[in-house]
Amino acid sequence: MKRVLTLLALGIALQFNQASAQCTTTNATTCVCPPGQGTDCDLLPDITVSKDAISNSGGTTEYAQTGAGTNYSGQGSDDGRLRLTGATPNIGYGPIEVRGQSRWVCGTDTSLTYPGVGGCPNGMDPKQVVVQRIYHKNGNAMSFTDRLAGTMTYHSTHGHQHVDSWGEYTIRLENPNEPDPRNWSIVGTGSKLAFCLLDLSNCNSSAGYCRDSLNTVLNSTNLPNYGLGGGSYGCSNALQGITAGYVDIYSKSLDGMWINIPSGTCNGNYWIVVTIDPNENFLEYRENNNVIAVPITLTRQATSNPIIEIMADKSGTIAQGETIRLTATAGTAYLWSTGATTQSIEVNTSGTYSVTVTTYCGTVTSTPFNVTVIPNPNDPTVTSATICQGQSATISANASSGTVYWYTQPSGNSLPVGNGPSYTTPTLGGTTTYYAQAEEVTPGPVNFCSPTDNTFGSGAYYTSAGTPYVVFTAYSSFVLQSVQVYAGAAGNRTFQLYDKNATLVRQVTVNLPAGKSRAVLNITVPVGEHFRLQVSGTPNLWYNTTGVSYPYTLPGFMSVTNSSAGKSTYYFFYDWQIASPDIITRSARVPVTVTVNPTPVVNASAAQSTLCSGLSVGLSASGADTYVWSPATGLSGTTGSAVNASPTTSTVYTVTGTSNGCSATQTLSLTVNPSPSATLSTSNVTCNGGSNGSLQANVSGGTAPFNYSWNTSPVQTGATASNLSSGAYTVSISDANGCTTSVQGTISQPAALNLSSSVTPVICGQANSGAIDLTVSGGNAPYSYSWSNGATSEDLSNLNSGNFTVTITDASSCTGSQTFNVGQVGTAPATPASVNGAAAVCNNQSLTYSVPAVPGASTYNWTFPSGFTITGGAGSNSVTVSASNIPASGQICVTAQNACGTSAPVCFTVAKVTARPATPAAIVGANIICPGSTVSFSVAADPMATSYNWQLPTGATVVSGQGTNSISFTLPTPFTTGTLRCTPSNCLGAGGTRTMTVYGTPTTPGTISGPTNGVCAGSTNVNYSVSLVPSASSYVWSAPPGATITSGAGTNAVTVTFSAGFTGGNLTVATVNSCGTSSSRVAYIRSKPVTPGSINGTLTGICSAGAMNFSISPVTGATGYSWNVPSGISVQSGAGTTSIGVNVSPAFVSGNLCVTASNLCGNSPQRCAALTAKPAVPSSISGPTAVCANQTNVAFSTASVSGATTYNWVVPSGATIASGAGTNSILVNFGANGGTVSVNAGNGCGNSSNRNMAVAINCRSAATATTSGNISAFPNPASELLTVQVDALEKSNSRVMLRDLTGRIVLQQDLRLIAGLNQINLDVHQLARGVYVLELGQDDQRESLRVVLQ
Secondary structure, three states: OOOOOOOHHHOOOOOOOOOOOOOEOOEOOOOOOOOOOOOEEEEOOOEOOOHHHHHOOOOEEEOOOOOOOOOOOOOOOOOOEEEEOEEEEEOOOOOEEEEEEEEEEEOOEEEOOOOOOOOOOOOOOOEEEEEEEEEEEEOOEEEEEEEEEEEEEEEOOOOEEEEOOOEEEEEEEOOOOOOOHHHOEEEEEEOOOOEOOOOOEEOOOOOOOOEOOOOOEOOOOOOOOOOOOOOOOOOOOOEEEEOOOEEEEEOOOOOOOEEEOOOOOEOEEEEEEEEEOOOOOOOOOOOOOOEEEEEEEEOOOEOOOOOOOEEEOOOOEEEOOOOEEEEEOOOOEEEEOOOOOOOEEEEOOOEEEOEEEEEOOEEEEOOOEEEEEEOOOOOOEEEOEEEEOOOOOEEEEEOOOOEEEEEOOOOOOOOOOEEOOEEEOOOOOOOEEEEEEEEEEEOOOEEEEOOOOOOOOOEEEEOOOOOOEEEEEEOOOEEEEEEEEEEOOOEEEEEEEEOOOOOEEEEEEEEEOOEEEEEEEEEEEOOEEEEEEEEOOOOOEEEEOOOOOOOEEEOOOEEEEEEOOOOOOEEOOEEEEEEOOOEEEEOOOEEEEEEEEOOOOOEEEEOOOEEEOOOOEEEEEEOOOEEEEEOOOOEOOOEOOEEEEOOOOOEEEEEEEEEOOEEEEEEEEEEEEOOEEEEEEEEOOOOOOOOOEEEEEEEEEOOOOOEEEEOOOOOOOOOEEEEEOOEEEEEEEEOOOOOEEEEEEEEOOOOOOEEEEEEEOEEOOOOOOEEEEEEEEOOOOOOEEEEOOOOOOOOEEEEOOEEEEEEEEOOOOOEEEEEEEEOEEOOOOOOOOOOEOOOEEOOOEEEEEEOOOOOOOOEEEEEOOOOEEEEEOOOOOEEEEEEOOOOOEEEEEEEEEEOOEEOOOEEEEEEEOOOOOOOOOOOEOOOEOOOOOEEEEEOOOOOOOOEEEEEOOOOOEEEEOOEOOEEEEEOOOOOOEEEEEEEEEEOOEEOOOEEEEEEOOOOOOOOOEOOOEOOOOOOOOEEEEOOOOOOOOEEEEEOOOOEEEEEOOEOOEEEEEEOOOOOEEEEEEEEEEOOEEOOOEEEEEEOOOOOOOOOEOOOOOOOOOEEEEEEOOOOOOOOEEEEEOOOOEEEEEOOOOOEEEEEEOOOOOEEEEEEEEEEOOEEOOOEEEEEEOOOOOOOOOEOOOEEOOOOOOEEEEOOOOOOOOEEEEEOOOOOEEEEOOEOOEEEEEOOOOOEEEEEEEEEOOEEOOOEEEEEEEOOOOOOOOEEEOOEEEEOOOEOOEEEEEEEEOOOEEEEEEEEOOOOOEEEEEEEEEOOEEEEEEEEOOOOOOEEEEEEEEEOOEEEEEEEEEO
C-alpha cells in the first residue's frame, strides 16, 4: 500500500472541490474524481493519522513503573504504560470499506466454515479473510471491485472482529541522520495492532482531526464526496469501514491503547511514532501520509540506574555458518565489546559479548551474553556408479559423524530422497547427480527462567474469579515445556497464551495435584512482544505480592516484564522450562554422479525389402558404436554400420548394436524373387529416312504376365515395337513380381540418295546457253531420272533461264527430288540516285561527292565543271576533288557501268561561293521539351552555307544532323531550362547565330510573399504570391489545415481565409507544365507561437536560498512570455522575456518551472522543467524477496530518480555489495542471513528517505511469494487458495491464466487493474496436484511464473 513515506510536514496540499451530497455507493452522478482523472476513476480512501488526537491536552497519560494501579476495569495495572488516543480520518475520495468473507485461515490452512473461537488445530483463534471494496465512477454509473486485504480476528474482550495489522504504536529515540522515523531505535512498543474500523465521528464534529499535509483543517466544505459510504459503518464481521470525511477514534481508555515503557527507561525526550496499515494491505489515493511522529517527554520513569539488556534473535547456541543478532536496549550511544557502535550487531563466532549503553540517566554495561557455535560435520566420502539406461544404481557415502542424507539438488531447502550410507536410485534414463550431506542434530538446550520458586517475598492463593496474567516478550521462538505451580487444591486448570492483540495463541488444560507440581504445557511460542500467560476461571494458584523484581530474563529466549496487577505482583508461573529448537549442523553437499550409458537405439534399414535374384541390396544401421550382422549367408561382411546383401533365397538378417557396453538388436527381412531374361528379332527400314522397321522381344524365365516398355515416342508397350526408324532401341521388361530385365537392339537403313550439281547460267541474255550437270550417290543403284521438262537423262543442256525439277528412283523404289534454277547474268546497271555533296563551293577547296552504290555496277564515270580535279576515288561511287578557278556555276554528272552496258547519268548543280551566309530567320521547334526526350529543330537552308554549327543545352547529346540545317538530340534528366544556338558558315566565314530558350520541367517557385507569423484563426483575405516562372503554365497551391484558398487558384497569387480552428500548418505552391510539376515551395503559417525550447539553468540540487537565472531561446513569432514558478521560488526580474531572475527560498522542496510564449493570437503550449532540491524517495526495489544462503550476484535495482547524483544502498548483515555501489543497480553477495535491502537517492542537498525491501534466506518456502516481473503468487506451493498480486503502473485491462504443462488453460480470469498493487484469489482446490504456469497479460505482452499445487 505504501509507496512513499512522507512525514506530515513534508507533503503536498490537497486540492478539493466540494461535491454535492447526492453521491452514494449506488449513484455516482455528483461524485467527484481526483484532479486529472475526468469522470472515469476509482474513488479511493485516504487514511491519515491525526496528530491532534495525540498531542491535544489529555491525548496521552504516562504512568510510572510501579504504583500506577488499575485505572480502567479489566485492563490490568497501568504500571509502565503510556496511554494515548489515536484517530484515523479518511480524507479521500471514497470510503475504506472492509468486508468479511466466508473463508478463515488457521496458519497456512484455509476453511470455508467458521472453526469457532480457539477452533484452529493448534488452539489458536481463526482469522477471517477480508476484502477491500473499491468504488468506481464512470460518468453517472457507480460500480465496485473487491480486492484481498488481509484478515480480521475475533476480539473476545470487545466481542467483535478487529482488522489485523491496522495500527502500530511505538516510542522511539530520534536519529537526526535518519529521515524515516520507522527506522529510529525502538524504546517501547504498543500492545495492540488490530482495530475495529467504524464511523465514530466526522471531520465536522472532530474539528482539527482532519488535516491535509499543509495542516489545513478539512471538513464538509472542502472535502470531495463528503459522506460517501453512508457514515454508519460499525464493527460487524461482515462489514466495517470509515466513510469519506469521517473519523475512527481509539480512546486511550480502550483496552490495548497504550505503549509499554520498559523498566529502567530514563526520563527524557522521545517520539511517539504511529504507522497505519504497516503491512500495506489497503489501497489508498495517497500512499505517503500514513506515518506520523509526535514528540513526547517522559517524566515518570528512571532518573538513574537504567536497565540495559542484550536481546538475541535466537538462543546462544547456533550452527556453524549461522549468525545471531544481538540488540541492546535503546540509548543515545553504544559500545560493544567488539568495538561496534550500533544498537545491533550480528556475530557468528563463539565468545562472550557485552555492550555499554549511554542513556539519558547514565551509562551502563550489560550482563555478558554467551554465544556457542557448533561446528559442521566433515564432508562425507562418496562412491559413484556407472549403469546402462533403464537400470538402477546403488551409490554410497561414508560420514565420520552424523547421518547421511541424499538430495537431488546441490543446495536449497529441497527434501531428501533418502538417508543412510547407501542409496538405491530409481531406474534412470540419463546421467544423474545426487548429493550426499552429513547432518548432525544437537538437542537444543533446555533452560529455566527465574523466579525458580515462590519462596521470595510473601503471597497467597488466588481464589477469586478472573484471569490475572503475566506479560512476557519472546526474543526467539521456543517451546514452553512446563512451569512450576503451587495449587491450593487439586483439579483441572486451563492455561492460555494470548498475543498482543488479545488473540488466543494456544490453550492447554492440565490436571494438577494440590501443592507444588510441574504443569506440562509444550506450547510453541513465536517471536513477539506482550504475550499474556494466564489461567482461566478461578485459578486457586499461588502468587507473590512482595519481593517481586521485574524483569525476569533468560537471555536469547524471553523476558517476563509485568503482570496484570502491575510490577509489584507476580502470578502463578515459576521456574519456566524453556527448550530451544534442535541445532542441526550440516556438511557441504558432495556430488555423487551416476553415469548412465544410454542403451543404443538401433535403427536398421534396407534399400528395399523385396529384391530379384541376382541383385544385391544395401543394409545399414545407426545409433550404436559397433555392429554385428547375422547370418553371414549372402553378406559382403558381418561387421560395420553398412553391408551389402545378395541372398539367393528369402532371408531374415539380425544386427546387434553396442555402445559403452550396452546393446540392442534390430531385424530386417528380405524376400527374393526370380528375374526374367529376353532376346530381340529385328526387321530393318527399307528406305533411308523411313519408319517401317520393327523389333520383337522373346522372354524366358521370370513370372508371367510381363510388361513391356520401349523407349519409343510415344512409348510402345507390346512385345513387338513397330513403325521404327533407324536407331538403337531398348525394351524394359518387368514380370508379375516386379523383377526386371532390359535388352537393346538396332534398326539400320540404306544410305540416303544424294544429288550434287553444276549449273551454267544464261549470259547477257544469249538463248539456249544454260546447262545442268548431275552427280548421284547413295540408295541402291541403278537410278532412273524424270525431269519437269520431260527429259529422262541424267544431265540437261541447251537451256534458257528458269526452274527445272528432277525426280530420281533407285533399285529399291526409293525416291529423291530437287529443283535447280538456271539464272541469267550481265544486264546493264540502273541510273544512280542523287549526288551527295556541297552545292556551294569555294576556290581551293577539297570536296567529296558520292552516289549510293548501284547493284551490278562495276565502275562509275564522273564529269565535273572546269576547275574541278578528281584527286581520289576515280571509278568508284565516291570521289574526292579539288576546286580551283571554278566558274560561277556548273553541273556534276555520274553514270554506272558493267560488261553489259552503261546507265543514264544523274547530275548535280554547284555554284561558286561569293558571300558569308545570313543569320537564320528562326529556329523551328517546340520551346517546351521534356527531360529524357529526343527532339528535332531546324533552320531554313541558306544557299551560301556549307555547314551549320549547333550548340545544345547543357547535358544534351546529338542524335543526328550536326553540321546540317536540321538537328536531333536527346535531353538530359532532369532538365529545367537551356539555350539552343545555330550558326551557319562557309569558306568565307560564319554567319550570324540564332538562339532559342527552351524549357523542361518547371523550376521551383521563389519565396512565398505574405505574412507567416501571427496569422490568427478567423483571418480573411490574406494575400500570398510568388514571382512568375517562365516555364510554368499554371501554379498548384495547397493551404494548411483549417485554411481555404478563396481566389487565385492556378495563378502565382492567391487569397487565403483561415478558419476559427486554425493553429498552424504549411502553405505550399508548385509550378506545372506539360513536362510535369516542380518541387514545392513551403512557408509555415502559424497562429500561436510553438512550444518554447528547453529551459536553461540549474534544475537539480537547488537547496540553498539565493538568486538564480533561467532562460529559453526566443520563439519565432512570439511577442511575449509568461513564466510560472513552483512554491518557494519567486520571480525577481525578466518577467515577460526569455530570461528571468528568481529567488529560491529555504522553503523550496520541488516543483515545475513552466514558460509559455504568446502573440496576438494566443499562447503556446507550456514548456516545463522539474526543479528539485533533495531527490524523491526511490520507487519500489526490483529483485527477489527470497534468496539462498551464500547466493552471489543477486541483482537489485530501482528506477532512476530525477536529480539524484548517487544512490546509497544498505544490505543485510553478512551480505556485501559486489558491484554497482552508488548507482541505481547493484549486485549483492549474500551470507547466511536475510534482512532488509534499502536504498535512498542523494545529491548535494542531501538524501531522500529510504525505500526498503525484506529479503528472506529461503530458496523456496510456502510462505514466500514467487515473483516474476510485476506478478507474484503465494503461497507457493498452494493447496486451496492461490493469491496473485499484480503491481500495475497504470489502470488497464488484463487477464490471468493458469496452464498445465501441456499448455492447456485450466483456469482464467479477466482483470480490471488499477494503478498500484492489485490482489486476487484463485480457487485451485479442485485442480489436479502438480506443476502449472501462471500467466499475466494478453497477446504477445505476457509475464509468467511457475506454481506448484500440492
